[in-house]
Amino acid sequence: MKAINIIQPGGPEVLKMRNCEKPHPGQGEVLIHVKAAGVNRPDVMQRQGKYPAPKGAPPDIPGLEVAGIVERVGEGVLGWREGDRACALVAGGGYAEYVDVPAGQCLPIPEPLSFVEAAGLPETVFTVWHNVFQRGRLQSGESFLVHGGSSGIGITAIQLANIMGARVFATAGTSEKCRFCESLGAQQCINYRQQDFATEMANGIDVILDMVGGPYFAKNLGILNADGRLVYINAMLGREVELDIMKMMLKRLTITGSTLRAREVAFKASLAKEIREKVWPLMSEGKFKPVIYQTFPLEDAAKAHALMESSEHIGKIILEVAREM
Numbered sequence: 001m002k003a004i005n006i007i008q009p010g011g012p013e014v015l016k017m018r019n020c021e022k023p024h025p026g027q028g029e030v031l032i033h034v035k036a037a038g039v040n041r042p043d044v045m046q047r048q049g050k051y052p053a054p055k056g057a058p059p060d061i062p063g064l065e066v067a068g069i070v071e072r073v074g075e076g077v078l079g080w081r082e083g084d085r086a087c088a089l090v091a092g093g094g095y096a097e098y099v100d101v102p103a104g105q106c107l108p109i110p111e112p113l114s115f116v117e118a119a120g121l122p123e124t125v126f127t128v129w130h131n132v133f134q135r136g137r138l139q140s141g142e143s144f145l146v147h148g149g150s151s152g153i154g155i156t157a158i159q160l161a162n163i164m165g166a167r168v169f170a171t172a173g174t175s176e177k178c179r180f181c182e183s184l185g186a187q188q189c190i191n192y193r194q195q196d197f198a199t200e201m202a203n204g205i206d207v208i209l210d211m212v213g214g215p216y217f218a219k220n221l222g223i224l225n226a227d228g229r230l231v232y233i234n235a236m237l238g239r240e241v242e243l244d245i246m247k248m249m250l251k252r253l254t255i256t257g258s259t260l261r262a263r264e265v266a267f268k269a270s271l272a273k274e275i276r277e278k279v280w281p282l283m284s285e286g287k288f289k290p291v292i293y294q295t296f297p298l299e300d301a302a303k304a305h306a307l308m309e310s311s312e313h314i315g316k317i318i319l320e321v322a323r324e325m
Contacts, residue, residue: 003096004301004319006060009049012302012309015095020061023093023100025074028265030103032086036119036295037094038065039304039317040152041211041234042261046092047305053092054262063094064261066101067109067118068321077103085109089122089268091261095301097321104269107276110283113290120290120316124156126260126268127233129275132157132209133164135256136231140165142206143225145197147216149189150177152291152316153233157209158184159288160279169205171197173311180314184291198223207231214238224253232257291315 003020025031043062045051053059067087070080080086080103088106093099109118132138138161146157149170161168162185170181170189178189190197198219206228208220213235220230221244228251248255260268282288293313296304298321308317 001097002298003061003093004063004298006047006062009047012047012305014047015062015301015305017299017301020096022098025072025077025100027075028077028103029074029100030070030077030080030086030106031072031074031098031100032066032068032088032106033071034066034068034094034097034099034321035115036067036321037063037096037298037319038119038121038123038152039301039308039319040064040123041236041308043095044305044308057090057092059092061093061096063090063092063096063099063319065089065119065122066094066099067115067121070106071098074100074103079103080106085115085118087118087122089126089260089272095298095319095321097298102265102269104265105272107272107280110280112286113283116292116295116318116320117290119318120152120292123260124152124290124316125160125275125279126271127153128156128160128209129279130260130271131231131233131258132161132207135258136207136209136229138164138166138207138229141167143167143169143204144207144209145169145171145201145205145223146209147171147197147212149181149186150314151211153209153211154181155184155291155315158186160282162186163282163287166207169201177314204228209233211235212237214241217241218244221247221251221253224251227252227254229254229256233259292318294318295320 070084144166181189204225211234214237293315
């Protein structure tokens with residue numbers, strides 16, 4: 001099969017198409033013939049040598065989410081058949097024509113969606129559902145702030161939090177991005193290049209989803225309401241911060257966070273089951289959809305990574321492995 005390989009740590013140019021051995025599904029796995037694969041920040045970090053693949057995942061083929069057709073079903077798999085349309089969260093190996101995936105991490109592609117659209121779902125929906133609604137315990141009527149509102153994660157978080165009845169706020173880096181976030185359901189999006197989000201959000205927030213870290217940490221604590229929850233999924237501007245423990249105690253704050261990639265298969269399967277029950281129907285009803293910014297052929301993965309690093313995009317960047325007929 002053809003796959004994109006990281007030939008050495010470095011810039012986008014280190015991503016090269018190569019011929020690799022086609023994987024075979026093991027016990028409890030399915031083999032997916034990939035039609036499209038999502039591009040995510042962790043892929044960029046892996047390419048840079050900052051985020052190695054977990055044990056069992058291909059060490060040099062990035063890609064955390066795919067959509068395609070089930071080609072083979074491994075021993076012991078129930079509920080999937082050859083020919084089924086599926087999207088999946090994978091620990092790596094998504095930038096390829098084929099990938100083997102634990103069956104529990106697969107979800108059926110909702111009928112209105114194309115393979116390209118479906119490839120933009122798993123990483124963002126799994127991340128948002130776990131961190132905002134499970135760890136962050138966001139409830140209807142509460143206020144919610146997501147930093148990076150125009151990212152794939154941000155767009156998913158805005159839509160789902162709004163659907164669930166929260167009052168949604170966001171930050172983004174341009175006026176265009178802010179307008180887009182507001183069109184998705186954010187009551188206010190703050191252009192962090194022109195305004196201080198801590199000043200704008202002085203009335204208080206119940207749950208914050210942050211992927212920035214660094215200088216945002218103290219400001220986040222300052223605007224959280226009593227019993228507020230701060231949830232981290234990345235720390236792009238720095239992972240080491242100073243914590244005012246007394247402020248945390250007086251406001252009874254919860255500071256938490258998570259990564260999904262190295263979590264056990266059983267956890268991801270349980271998360272997928274809940275997402276299928278609570279989020280998937282929203283797409284069939286037209287209440288929630290992925291936002292695709294641009295697609296690239298698989299061989300142009302380097303261009304896709306360059307776009308990701310530019311932060312010019314609004315929504316998901318997708319690699320088309322095989323064009324739909």
